[in-house]
Amino acid sequence: MIKFLLNGILRDKSRSVLPVIIVSIGVMLTVLLSGYMAGVFGDVVTQSAKFDTGHVKIMSKAYAENIDQLPNDLALLGINEVIAPLQEAYPDMDWVKRIKFGGLLDVLDEEGESKGQGPVTGMSFEIYSGNDSELKRMNFEDALVEGSIPAAKNEALLGVKFADQLGLKLGDEMTFIGSTMNGSMAFTVFKLVGTVRFGTAVMDEGAMIIDVADAQHLLDMENGTSEILGYLDNDVYDEEATLEISKVFNARYADSKDEFAPIMIPLKKQGELEELITLADSMSALLIAIFIFAMSIVLWNTGLLAGLRRYKEFGIRLSLGETKGHIYKTFIGEAILIGIIGSIIGTIIGLIGIYYLQEVGIDISSMMDQIDAGFMMPSVMRGKVTPNLFYIGFIPGLFAMVLGNMLSGMGIYKRQTASLMKELEV
Amino acid sequence: MNTETIISIENLTKQFPEGDGFFTALKDINLTFKKGEFTGVVGPSGSGKTTLLNIIGSLDKPTSGKVNVLGLDIGNLSHKESANLRNKHIGFIFQVYNLLPVYTVFENVEFALLLQSYTKSERKKMVMESLEWVGLGDQASKRVTKLSGGEGQRVAIARAMVKRPQIVIADEPTANLDAANAHAILKTMKKLNQELNTTFLFSTHDEKVMTYLDRIIHLRDGKLESEEFISHENDKV
Ligand SMILES: Nc1ncnc2c1ncn2[C@@H]1O[C@H](COP(=O)(O)OP(=O)(O)O)[C@@H](O)[C@H]1O
Ligand SMILES: [Mg+2]
Numbered sequence: 001m002i003k004f005l006l007n008g009i010l011r012d013k014s015r016s017v018l019p020v021i022i023v024s025i026g027v028m029l030t031v032l033l034s035g036y037m038a039g040v041f042g043d044v045v046t047q048s049a050k051f052d053t054g055h056v057k058i059m060s061k062a063y064a065e066n067i068d069q070l071p072n073d074l075a076l077l078g079i080n081e082v083i084a085p086l087q088e089a090y091p092d093m094d095w096v097k098r099i100k101f102g103g104l105l106d107v108l109d110e111e112g113e114s115k116g117q118g119p120v121t122g123m124s125f126e127i128y129s130g131n132d133s134e135l136k137r138m139n140f141e142d143a144l145v146e147g148s149i150p151a152a153k154n155e156a157l158l159g160v161k162f163a164d165q166l167g168l169k170l171g172d173e174m175t176f177i178g179s180t181m182n183g184s185m186a187f188t189v190f191k192l193v194g195t196v197r198f199g200t201a202v203m204d205e206g207a208m209i210i211d212v213a214d215a216q217h218l219l220d221m222e223n224g225t226s227e228i229l230g231y232l233d234n235d236v237y238d239e240e241a242t243l244e245i246s247k248v249f250n251a252r253y254a255d256s257k258d259e260f261a262p263i264m265i266p267l268k269k270q271g272e273l274e275e276l277i278t279l280a281d282s283m284s285a286l287l288i289a290i291f292i293f294a295m296s297i298v299l300w301n302t303g304l305l306a307g308l309r310r311y312k313e314f315g316i317r318l319s320l321g322e323t324k325g326h327i328y329k330t331f332i333g334e335a336i337l338i339g340i341i342g343s344i345i346g347t348i349i350g351l352i353g354i355y356y357l358q359e360v361g362i363d364i365s366s367m368m369d370q371i372d373a374g375f376m377m378p379s380v381m382r383g384k385v386t387p388n389l390f391y392i393g394f395i396p397g398l399f400a401m402v403l404g405n406m407l408s409g410m411g412i413y414k415r416q417t418a419s420l421m422k423e424l425e426v
Numbered sequence: 427m428n429t430e431t432i433i434s435i436e437n438l439t440k441q442f443p444e445g446d447g448f449f450t451a452l453k454d455i456n457l458t459f460k461k462g463e464f465t466g467v468v469g470p471s472g473s474g475k476t477t478l479l480n481i482i483g484s485l486d487k488p489t490s491g492k493v494n495v496l497g498l499d500i501g502n503l504s505h506k507e508s509a510n511l512r513n514k515h516i517g518f519i520f521q522v523y524n525l526l527p528v529y530t531v532f533e534n535v536e537f538a539l540l541l542q543s544y545t546k547s548e549r550k551k552m553v554m555e556s557l558e559w560v561g562l563g564d565q566a567s568k569r570v571t572k573l574s575g576g577e578g579q580r581v582a583i584a585r586a587m588v589k590r591p592q593i594v595i596a597d598e599p600t601a602n603l604d605a606a607n608a609h610a611i612l613k614t615m616k617k618l619n620q621e622l623n624t625t626f627l628f629s630t631h632d633e634k635v636m637t638y639l640d641r642i643i644h645l646r647d648g649k650l651e652s653e654e655f656i657s658h659e660n661d662k663v
Contacts, residue, residue, distance in 0.1 A: 007533070319512065320512065320537065320538050321516075322513070417508070421520065421597050
């Protein structure tokens with residue numbers, strides 16, 4: 001019987017081609033969009049981990065609560081006592097200090113008059129004061145437009161557009177004006193040694209990058225830092241691992257009433273990323289639901305047409321003693337077969353598309369200038385071939401084909417055997 | 427000749443809803459059929475021939491009265507039971523031969539066996555034998571769309587006969603055929619009737635058919651008008 005039905009599908013193009021095309025297109029779109037989203041969100045997570053959140057982030061509880069205000073007065077002190085046990089417990093992980101701070105940059109001309117001023121977002125990394133893990137991670141070398149990476153005290157990088165706006169050239173000096181963690185005036189002269197482009201507005205248009213040791217000194221935060229970021233082995237993100245490590249770490253301080261006690265927050269739970277990741281998951285589900293709905297309706301209709309065209313066939317089969325239930329079952333069986341064929345074709349085409357996106361990508365940097373996202377948005381949108389792309393299209397493909405045909409096939413149950421002779425007379 | 431009664435009809439009445447009331451298509455029919463009959467139901471259009479064959483073939487049910495086919499009470503069969511009766515014991519031949527166009531001659535005939543549990547080689551043997559009966563043994567792998575009308579109806583006969591049913595029901599089987607093909611078909615069916623002792627029930631108003639029949643049942647306005655038994659002792663088939 002199966003061979004018989006298969007022959008019918010293969011020989012009767014009108015029975016198979018249209019549904020296969022519809023299923024293929026739906027499945028292809030599902031795979032493309034899912035892979036595209038995986039790429040986009042994966043990029044966002046990678047970027048965010050690099051620039052902002054780490055895989056886990058340790059702060060004082062008080063700092064964590066007010067993190068939007070960069071409250072450096074609530075920074076962690078005595079951080080070696082925090083980092084050393086972590087390094088021992090997780091030897092494959094990398095623990096680095098980061099301090100973000102805000103202030104004003106003041107630029108003087110030859111006569112010592114102020115020739116330009118602007119608000120600045122200060123960022124500090126272990127550039128020359130640590131090992132080279134941060135250099136590799138942040139890729140400062142690749143981001144450099146001109147100059148070199150800070151190698152000595154009070155050397156700084158500026159975002160390339162920012163340096164332009166302030167009219168600064170390599171070797172020029174600029175004065176940072178802000179406040180220390182104790183609330184007194186911070187006032188330090190930095191030398192511009194390089195300009196960088198990271199492709200994100202936040203960095204390129206308003207950032208100053210210095211070594212974290214200089215930042216500690218500037219902010220009067222010796223042996224302290226506002227944030228300690230932890231990265232898993234080889235910087236490969238693993239959500240489960242970060243959740244587990246955070247749980248173990250936080251358990252130790254759970255009973256502490258000290259608002260300066262450290263707290264570790266995994267990437268997934270940080271700020272807008274949590275919402276974003278939830279959003280990504282629910283968008284995938286929504287997307288699949290929409291495709292199932294739309295395709296089901298279309299396939300319901302093609303199923304109705306197929307049922308009409310095969311009206312006679314079903315009549316003959318009824319007269320030969322096949323039950324309605326059996327005809328219905330074979331009709332659904334054919335739908336499953338066509339659904340599988342269409343899903344395979346659609347998945348293959350979709351995967352090819354995503355592979356292209358993954359390897360080549362689409363440059364949207366011009367669009368990004370107009371969007372002020374609350375998180376680090378990458379300027380090249382990429383797809384990502386993830387394992388679930390190999391099966392995700394089968395969900396709407398099969399579901400819609402079967403659902404559509406379950407609905408259209410109900411007509412079989414309306415057939416009256418009593419009128420078969422009349423129907424088969426013509 | 428076997429004289430076992432395989433169909434008995436008592437006081438059969440069939441009504442169809444029509445407007446507010448009913449239209450009576452068959453009224454108080456009493457008939458019995460014996461195994462191996464070659465019988466025609468004859469009457470003008472609208473006299474109830476198809477309705478009668480429908481009920482005997484378990485495609486429809488009586489409104490009142492009793493119809494017993496091969497020991498089964500047609501009025502009380504479930505959809506499954508009547509499907510099973512058709513599947514195993516009744517072959518249908520329609521006015522139009524109604525073959526499945528995407529399949530070959532062989533597959534069209536084989537289809538009637540797929541619902542039963544024959545092995546592939548058993549099916550092949552049965553299908554080929556059946557095609558030999560109707561003289562199409564050499565056309566097995568042809569697509570049915572390539573056949574002439576007479577050949578198509580012969581495939582339909584092979585399909586009806588392949589499972590060796592007790593009863594073959596043929597509703598105006600020659601209505602769409604020219605004289606030569608009609609005669610060929612009837613000869614084929616008559617031969618099968620005699621060789622396999624299969625009961626054939628026709629409906630027809632075709633004079634050509636009547637010359638082959640053993641028994642003619644005349645219907646008029648849903649009523650049994652008369653019956654005649656014809657002896658063919660001296661005929662040649
Ligand atoms: N399903 C039905 N509903 C209503 N009337 C029907 C139905 N089937 C048959 N009839 C009526 O019953 C009568 C007999 O029909 P039928 O058995 O097809 O006659 P025949 O085959 O002798 O031409 C006709 O008048 C026809 O209109
Ligand atoms: Mg009729």
